Structure formats: structure tokens, C-alpha cells
Amino acid sequence: MSISAASHLSPSYPDRAARGTANRLRAWQQAALDEYMGREPRDFLAVATPGAGKTTFALRIATELLDRHVVNTITIVAPTEHLKTQWAEAAHRVGIRIDPNYSGAAGGTSRDYQGIAVTYAGVAAHPMLHRRRVEGRRTLVILDEIHHAGDSKSWGEAAYEAFEPAARRLALTGTPFRSDTNPIPFVTYAPDNEGIRRSIADYSYGYGSALSDGVVRPVVFMSYAGRMRWRTKAGDEIAMQLNEPMTNDAVKQAWRTALDPAGDWMPQVLRAADRRLREVRRGIPDAGGLVIATDQGAARAYADMLKDITGKRPMVVVSDDPSASANISEFTENDDRWMVAVRMVSEGVDVPRLAVGVYATAISTPLFFAQAVGRFVRARRHGETASVFVPSIPMLLEFASEMEKQRDHALDKPTQATTTEDVWGEEEALLAEANRTEKEQGYEEELFTFQALNSEAEFDRVLYDGAEFGLPADPGSREEAEYLGLPGLLEPEHIKVLLAKRQQMHLTSARKKALLRSQAEAIVGAEERPVMTRKQLLELRKELQGLVGAWHHKTGKPHGTIHGELRRTCGGPAVAQATATQLQKRIDMVRRWAAEGGH
Numbered sequence: 001m002s003i004s005a006a007s008h009l010s011p012s013y014p015d016r017a018a019r020g021t022a023n024r025l026r027a028w029q030q031a032a033l034d035e036y037m038g039r040e041p042r043d044f045l046a047v048a049t050p051g052a053g054k055t056t057f058a059l060r061i062a063t064e065l066l067d068r069h070v071v072n073t074i075t076i077v078a079p080t081e082h083l084k085t086q087w088a089e090a091a092h093r094v095g096i097r098i099d100p101n102y103s104g105a106a107g108g109t110s111r112d113y114q115g116i117a118v119t120y121a122g123v124a125a126h127p128m129l130h131r132r133r134v135e136g137r138r139t140l141v142i143l144d145e146i147h148h149a150g151d152s153k154s155w156g157e158a159a160y161e162a163f164e165p166a167a168r169r170l171a172l173t174g175t176p177f178r179s180d181t182n183p184i185p186f187v188t189y190a191p192d193n194e195g196i197r198r199s200i201a202d203y204s205y206g207y208g209s210a211l212s213d214g215v216v217r218p219v220v221f222m223s224y225a226g227r228m229r230w231r232t233k234a235g236d237e238i239a240m241q242l243n244e245p246m247t248n249d250a251v252k253q254a255w256r257t258a259l260d261p262a263g264d265w266m267p268q269v270l271r272a273a274d275r276r277l278r279e280v281r282r283g284i285p286d287a288g289g290l291v292i293a294t295d296q297g298a299a300r301a302y303a304d305m306l307k308d309i310t311g312k313r314p315m316v317v318v319s320d321d322p323s324a325s326a327n328i329s330e331f332t333e334n335d336d337r338w339m340v341a342v343r344m345v346s347e348g349v350d351v352p353r354l355a356v357g358v359y360a361t362a363i364s365t366p367l368f369f370a371q372a373v374g375r376f377v378r379a380r381r382h383g384e385t386a387s388v389f390v391p392s393i394p395m396l397l398e399f400a401s402e403m404e405k406q407r408d409h410a411l412d413k414p415t416q417a418t419t420t421e422d423v424w425g426e427e428e429a430l431l432a433e434a435n436r437t438e439k440e441q442g443y444e445e446e447l448f449t450f451q452a453l454n455s456e457a458e459f460d461r462v463l464y465d466g467a468e469f470g471l472p473a474d475p476g477s478r479e480e481a482e483y484l485g486l487p488g489l490l491e492p493e494h495i496k497v498l499l500a501k502r503q504q505m506h507l508t509s510a511r512k513k514a515l516l517r518s519q520a521e522a523i524v525g526a527e528e529r530p531v532m533t534r535k536q537l538l539e540l541r542k543e544l545q546g547l548v549g550a551w552h553h554k555t556g557k558p559h560g561t562i563h564g565e566l567r568r569t570c571g572g573p574a575v576a577q578a579t580a581t582q583l584q585k586r587i588d589m590v591r592r593w594a595a596e597g598g599h
Contacts, residue, residue: 026215029057032203036061040070041202043169043186045146048205050174050374051216055090058142058170063094066114071140071167074098074115075130077123077159078144082325084117086350087144091115120148123162124155130162138167146171147367149185160185175370207377207403211492216377217355217386218492220499221400221463222276222483224269225392225472225576228257229453237453243392243460243576245545251393253450255362258391259294261301263455267309268475269358270302272459272484273389274309277337277356280488284384287355287488288331291340292372294361299340302360306338314338352378355488357388359396369399383489392460392576394538400463401535459483460576462499465492469499471506472577479506540583541575547590554594566590 065071088100099109102116141163149159189197210216225243258265280287293299307313332351376386459473459480473479482502572582
């Protein structure tokens with residue numbers, strides 16, 4: 001065991017550090033270490049964005065405490081078997097021997113080891129065994145991704161029972177805390193200004209700070225919409241644009257339709273993602289791509305699609321496969337282009353070379369989305385960027401536009417019917433889906449509520465740093481290619497410049513086409529789009545949808561008919577593609593109808 005070795009462990013373990021910081025702690029790691037050693041608390045919570053180097057930070061503390069004989073053994077608790085092995089390998093590099101194969105049934109481990117690595121599920125199976133271990137030894141317990149201790153009441157209770165006597169507890173997490181109200185053991189909560197109890201971190205290092213420091217990659221989100229058609233359980237056939245305003249139920253069904261392997265949306269998006277990956281590999285030769293699928297059937301179908309696109313079938317990784325950990329390690333070391341995983345983003349998929357992702361799952365919680373995006377942000381060298389392809393679902397686009405926003409875990413729910421936390425608290429039942437089996441999740445039941453008929457993809461826009469760029473374009477078009485062809489190595493400040501140039505080229509092309517169709521007015525509105533934030537556009541769309549709904553109740557006319565009349569009267573494309581000016585004209589028109597009593 002060596003403090004010197006811990007100091008020289010890569011700050012971004014398991015890969016080399018960015019910006020030549022490999023032989024020293026990063027600034028945040030040193031600051032957090034100073035905070036810890038200055039107070040030496042029994043409990044310490046460090047919240048740091050994925051890719052920031054929490055493993056290096058924790059092992060440096062472990063070596064300090066072992067060297068000073070504050071503790072004489074280590075227990076590392078991780079979410080998955082794969083992460084147990086990763087922790088043991090990292091600890092070995094600094095001279096701490098950790099047994100990743102410790103079994104509660106066996107009851108002990110070799111004296112050659114200075115500690116063990118276990119999973120939260122393993123602790124829940126034998127809490128008293130672990131309690132006896134920490135009672136008999138001065139133990140540092142490292143709780144990796146501590147939010148997993150709240151996955152079920154039994155897990156949290158077991159963790160508390162097992163480690164309450166521990167001499168020191170170091171809790172780590174890299175993603176927003178849960179949107180449920182299960183208290184997380186060993187986390188301090190305090191009321192905010194509104195009386196809501198929220199988690200208190202001893203040290204926080206968010207994505208925004210890490211991006212400014214060059215510790216993580218900037219993320220460019222490629223958003224895809226398209227036409228969806230499905231049949232409801234009642235037998236009604238519905239056709240809608242993926243990004244146009246619709247009810248929550250319709251959003252879910254349109255989303256499922258897009259992800260259906262039998263449709264055209266997924267093959268078209270995967271083809272675009274592979275084109276993006278080929279461009280990225282010009283600057284990052286070993287760059288890899290990850291498709292995050294909902295279930296095993298979809299994952300295998302997506303793998304078949306990628307084989308048709310690339311000529312090679314990618315590896316498929318599922319959580320209940322005994323070889324999953326070995327497969328992840330193999331993909332980490334080779335230079336294959338693609339891997340498909342089933343909800344493994346919260347279960348140890350840590351492959352630093354991942355640079356392109358496809359979010360092909362219907363899980364819509366902020367925790368899971370943050371975990372998914374976190375797989376692509378680990379920076380290995382200066383200038384690397386990440387690209388994540390997402391469906392044009394309002395909730396996902398909201399998450400993408402708020403990448404830098406930090407949130408704490410709230411034990412209390414606001415009493416207001418609608419709050420700024422609602423978007424982060426919706427569909428709380430889906431939170432547990434990230435780590436459950438397909439049968440537990442109830443996907444089979446939900447899939448029978450509708451029948452996907454067909455789907456087509458359409459490039460929608462690019463989101464970066466809270467701004468959006470681009471106009472709708474067909475898959476395979478020159479306009480789409482302009483965005484997919486962004487260099488894979490770029491300075492963060494240059495990304496917006498290039499996107500703005502692509503935007504202008506896109507607008508010029510659209511102008512020419514519109515002039516040929518005598519629709520120049522649409523281009524005037526399109527030119528105003530870059531100055532609008534996503535939030536402002538969403539508010540206009542919501543306002544228009546509310547007015548259309550009110551007019552529907554007053555006149556009995558279907559929503560689609562009203563929208564059609566507004567388009568004929570005011571001009572412009574469908575709501576999802578309409579500019580702020582066009583949306584405002586339609587809002588004013590509905591209000592005029594209401595004032596005049598008809599139209």
C-alpha cells in the first residue's frame with residue numbers, strides 16, 4: 001500500500017487522464033482530499049460527475065487512512081459484479097489488496113487481502129455478517145454510487161445495519177439523486193428555504209465545472225423526430241409526428257413505436273449514428289459506440305441492424321449474462337465499433353473510449369438519463385467530444401438542455417400541483433427499472449396496450465450547451481450530413497461556432513428550396529430560431545396546445561382539424577417545426593377566434 005502510488009494513479013482511472021494531469025491529483029480531487037483530511041469526519045459524501053475520477057479520490061483517502069492506522073481494513077460496496085472487479089484492480093495498482101470474490105456464504109477471506117469488494121445485493125443477503133466484520137476491525141467502508149442503497153427499502157436497511165458500526169464511511173455518487181423519497185443511508189438531509197429536506201454533500205463537483213476544467217467531454221445531442229403510426233388497444237389508428245405536442249400516453253406510445261425494431265426509425269437513426277462514429281474515428285481511431293436498448297429482444301434486433309450497416313455484428317451485453325463483465329472488459333480493450341447493452345448504464349458499463357451513443361430505451365427518469373450520458377463524457381485527451389442520439393421527446397430534450405444543472409435528493413415532495421421539480425419526478429416507478437429484470441419491469445404488459453405499425457426518422461435538431469441548431473432534414477440528406485460530419489476532436493468553444501456555420505448553411509439551403517416552392521416566409525421565421533432557447537419554444541408550444549384544447553372543448557372540432565386550419569390561415573409547417581414567430585401568429589389567431597366567437 002502506497003500513498004505515492006495513489007497519488008500517481010490516473011485521476012481518470014481506469015483510463016489515462018486528460019490534459020496531462022496523470023501524475024498529480026486534479027484540482028477538485030485535491031480540494032476534496034484537503035476538506036476530508038482537515039475535518040476527518042466519520043461520514044463524507046462526495047458528489048462528482050461521471051468521468052471526474054471518484055475512484056482515484058477514494059483510494060487516495062484509503063491509503064492515507066491505512067498508512068496512519070486510522071483503519072486497518074477496507075470494504076468497498078459497488079452496484080454490480082463488474083464494478084467490484086474494477087475497484088479491486090484499481091486498488092491493486094496502489095498496493096491495496098482487495099478480494100472481489102468474497103462470498104458471504106464462505107464467511108471469510110485470505111489474510112493476504114486488506115479488504116473486500118461486495119455488491120449492495122450481497123450486503124442485503126448477509127447484513128449481520130458484514131456488521132460482525134466491521135465491528136471486529138477498524139473499517140473504512142466505501143459506498144460507490146450510494147444512491148443504489150435506496151433501490152429498495154431492504155437494501156437501504158441492510159446497508160445501515162451492516163455498516164453502522166464502521167469507523168469511517170465514504171459515500172460517492174456521480175449522478176443526480178433519486179426522484180423517490182426513500183432516504184439513503186449515511187446521507188445527511190437538511191431543510192431548504194421551502195422546508196423540503198434535501199441531501200447535503202460534503203463536496204460537489206458538477207458537470208459544468210468539470211467541462212470548464214477540461215476533465216470531461218462536451219456532449220452534442222443529435223435529436224431525431226419522424227412520423228409514427230400505431231394502433232391503440234381500442235383499435236384506433238393514430239399517426240403523429242414524434243416531436244409535436246401530444247398527451248403523455250401518446251408520447252409513450254409514439255416513443256415505443258419509434259423504438260420498435262420492425263419500423264424504419266431505428267435503422268435510419270443507427271445508420272446516422274454509425275456515420276457519426278466513422279467521422280469521430282478519424283480523430284479518435286479507437287472510438288466506440290453504445291446503443292442502450294430496452295430489452296434483450298430489441299437489443300438483438302438492433303445488433304442485426306448494425307451488422308447490416310457495418311458488416312460486423314456488435315457485442316450484446318445483458319445484465320443476467322454471466323459473461324457480461326468479461327464482454328465489457330473485452331470491448332474496452334479492443335477497437336470494435338459498436339456494443340449494444342440492455343439497461344447496463346447503471347450497472348458498470350465504464351468504457352472510456354465510448355464517444356457515440358444511441359438512447360434507444362423508453363426509460364425517462366433524470367437519474368437514468370444522466371447515467372446513460374455519463375458513459376460518454378470521460379475525457380482521455382484534449383479535444384475529444386461526445387455525441388448522443390436521442391428521440392425528440394420533450395422530457396429527454398429538457399434533460400439534455402440542463403446537463404449542467406445539479407440537483408439534490410429531496411425527501412419531501414412540494415405541495416404545489418406543478419413545480420419545477422415535476423419534470424424530474426415524473427414516472428417514479430420507472431426509476432427502479434434501471435436495475436430490474438424485464439419481467440419485473442412490466443414491459444410485456446405495456447407492450448400489449450398498442451401495436452406499432454410503422455415509423456420513419458427525420459433529423460430534427462442539434463442541442464449543445466443549452467442552445468439548439470438546425471432545421472428538420474431527411475435521413476441521408478446533405479443537410480443532415482453537415483451535422484454528422486462535425487470533427488471528433490474539437491475545442492468546446494469551437495463547437496458552437498461550427499454548429500452556427502452548419503446552421504447558416506442549412507438555412508441557406510432551406511431558403512433556396514423554399515423560394516422554389518414560393519414559401520420564402522417560412523425561411524424568415526426560421527432565421528429567428530437560433531435566438532430562441534428551447535425553454536421558450538416549449539412554452540410557446542404548450543401555450544398553443546392549451547388554446548387549441550380549449551377551442552376543441554368549445555367547438556367539438558378535433559385537435560388535428562384545428563391545427564390544420566391554423567396552418568392554412570397563418571402558414572408554416574407543423575407545430576414541431578414551426579418557429580417562434582409562426583407559433584405566436586397561431587396563438588394570436590386562436591385568441592381572435594375566441595374573441596369573435598367563431599371563425
